[in-house]
Amino acid sequence: MLSSLILLWIGFGLLFFLFRTRRPKNFPPGPRPIPIFGNLLQLNLADLLNDLRKAPHNMPIHFISIFRDKCKLSERYGKVYSIYIGRKPAVVLNGVQAMKEALATQSLVFAGRPQDLMINHAGEFKGVALTTGPIWKEHRRFALITLRNFGLGKQSMEERILGEISYITSHLEKNAGKAIDPQILFHKAAFNIICSVLIGIRFKHEDEFLKLNIHYITESTTILNGPWAMIYDMLPLLRHLPLPFQKVFQNSANMRKSLGEQVSQHKKTRVPGEPRDLTDCYLDEMEKRGDDGSSFSEKQLIACLLDLLFAGTDTTSNTLLFAFLHLMTHPDVQERCQKEIDEVLGEKEQASFEDRHMMPYTQAMIHEAQRVADTVPLSAFHATTKDTRLMGYDIPKGTLIIPNLSSVLNEESQWKFPHDFNPSNFLNDKGEFVKPEAFMPFSAGARVCLGEGLARMELFLILVTLLRRFKFVWPEDAGVPDYTPIFGITQGPKPYRLGVRLRDRASLH
Numbered sequence: 055m056l057s058s059l060i061l062l063w064i065g066f067g068l069l070f071f072l073f074r075t076r077r078p079k080n081f082p083p084g085p086r087p088i089p090i091f092g093n094l095l096q097l098n099l100a101d102l103l104n105d106l107r108k109a110p111h112n113m114p115i116h117f118i119s120i121f122r123d124k125c126k127l128s129e130r131y132g133k134v135y136s137i138y139i140g141r142k143p144a145v146v147l148n149g150v151q152a153m154k155e156a157l158a159t160q161s162l163v164f165a166g167r168p169q170d171l172m173i174n175h176a177g178e179f180k181g182v183a184l185t186t187g188p189i190w191k192e193h194r195r196f197a198l199i200t201l202r203n204f205g206l207g208k209q210s211m212e213e214r215i216l217g218e219i220s221y222i223t224s225h226l227e228k229n230a231g232k233a234i235d236p237q238i239l240f241h242k243a244a245f246n247i248i249c250s251v252l253i254g255i256r257f258k259h260e261d262e263f264l265k266l267n268i269h270y271i272t273e274s275t276t277i278l279n280g281p282w283a284m285i286y287d288m289l290p291l292l293r294h295l296p297l298p299f300q301k302v303f304q305n306s307a308n309m310r311k312s313l314g315e316q317v318s319q320h321k322k323t324r325v326p327g328e329p330r331d332l333t334d335c336y337l338d339e340m341e342k343r344g345d346d347g348s349s350f351s352e353k354q355l356i357a358c359l360l361d362l363l364f365a366g367t368d369t370t371s372n373t374l375l376f377a378f379l380h381l382m383t384h385p386d387v388q389e390r391c392q393k394e395i396d397e398v399l400g401e402k403e404q405a406s407f408e409d410r411h412m413m414p415y416t417q418a419m420i421h422e423a424q425r426v427a428d429t430v431p432l433s434a435f436h437a438t439t440k441d442t443r444l445m446g447y448d449i450p451k452g453t454l455i456i457p458n459l460s461s462v463l464n465e466e467s468q469w470k471f472p473h474d475f476n477p478s479n480f481l482n483d484k485g486e487f488v489k490p491e492a493f494m495p496f497s498a499g500a501r502v503c504l505g506e507g508l509a510r511m512e513l514f515l516i517l518v519t520l521l522r523r524f525k526f527v528w529p530e531d532a533g534v535p536d537y538t539p540i541f542g543i544t545q546g547p548k549p550y551r552l553g554v555r556l557r558d559r560a561s562l563h
């Protein structure tokens with residue numbers, strides 16, 4: 055009996071020895087990892103129990119919450135520290151200085167992407183958001199130029215956004231005096247705007263295709279945040295089993311199929327040189343390049359469309375959801391924006407993006423909403439493209455990098471009111487709009503959000519148009535507002551109801 059126990063202990067000891075993880079020399083410090091799991095269990099335990107206790111039964115336990123700096127690791131180990139995800143070392147960047155030194159000063163060195171996570175497999179190593187090297191560079195450049203040039207097309211980006219806003223407005227008008235669920239409304243609007251830019255189509259809000267695709271996006275994001283993705287990443291042997299993570303692959307395949315049909319349709323109806331949308335632009339570009347060995351292909355086009363749909367839906371709509379939550383519960387801020395909007399727009403029928411320059415307070419409110427929304431708290435994970443040095447530490451090529459954007463948006467030394475919703479964070483003494491360098495909701499450097507321009511235009515036009523027409527009130531029976539986000543790759547507020555009132559017409563002019 056004793057000898058079997060001793061043998062068992064020796065066995066365990068050997069296993070620990072074989073699977074132990076050691077930080078490379080002069081690597082950023084961090085908590086001691088345990089074999090196989092790394093730091094996942096240590097870091098996650100408090101959150102996991104908390105989540106289990108608090109979350110409704112259908113809410114996933116978010117994998118991503120592991121990395122939130124609840125354990126105050128940056129206080130113990132500094133602004134650049136490391137943790138182990140299983141056997142994989144990852145460097146976490148905290149605060150504006152580390153973020154700038156890595157993502158801006160060494161932009162291309164920190165612009166890689168990890169290549170062996172579930173999200174990469176779901177993306178089939180194509181598209182723009184998860185690729186690296188020439189494929190990424192060529193497609194990022196193409197997408198940036200095309201999105202920028204939409205102002206020159208037949209229907210400008212602004213017209214597309216204003217078109218979609220008219221549907222939100224009419225929905226709110228029908229529901230004036232009531233409290234509605236804004237969640238799906240903003241998701242549909244954001245999805246439609248991006249669809250109109252990519253494939254020239256807007257869907258009716260009742261359309262089954264629209265609903266199904268939003269379901270695919272939210273379900274996949276939830277699984278990618280959850281414990282199943284963690285299991286997929288840590289235990290490759292299980293990857294082919296029929297476990298819940300297979301849903302992500304099915305959803306992507308379904309979306310790829312319907313986007314493929316859209317591309318075929320475009321090929322039949324397009325007039326070369328007269329693009330209606332990004333898909334037409336891509337097909338023109340493919341024709342122009344011919345067989346020059348570039349990475350442009352139909353499969354790549356579909357992957358890019360998928361990336362842009364995923365990246366452009368949840369992010370914008372979750373930011374809007376946070377903005378309206380804060381506007382309802384800060385009526386003074388709402389009224390001050392409305393006063394400014396009324397004065398600047400006067401008799402003008404519609405707002406235009408140019409008007410922002412005359413609306414410092416509203417601009418400050420929108421930026422503050424983005425700051426507190428903290429929509430993509432840990433950005434997308436990066437990887438180093440060569441051996442490098444950061445703040446005195448050596449970081450080898452291929453290291454997983456986690457930019458903790460949340461730490462910058464809430465950094466106490468950078469903001470006048472780091473813990474409140476207060477537009478003064480973006481106003482100087484003269485009441486002018488200023489953007490502090492710690493404003494990084496779109497990340498920074500070579501990988502900075504590709505849709506930043508579109509997102510900023512959407513946020514401005516939607517918020518200004520709706521604030522001009524409606525007053526938003528916190529429903530009397532809604533209890534105390536809860537600003538705690540639901541963690542995720544993109545995070546949003548807990549479900550709430552939006553009280554809608556038509557503004558007094560006399561105050562409109």
Ligand code: HEM
Nearest residue numbers: 183365366369370429430433434496497501503504505509
């Ligand atoms: C408020 C809305 C948005 C926020 C807060 C946001 C934020 C971000 C962040 C933090 C990243 C990761 C950057 C990095 O890797 O460091 C990102 C990447 C990206 N975003 Fe956005 N985003 C928003 C809207 C959009 C929209 C509307 C689009 C679509 C046009 C879009 C397309 C992308 C793409 C394609 C990438 C990957 C870029 C690359 O890897 O080179 N985003 N975004």
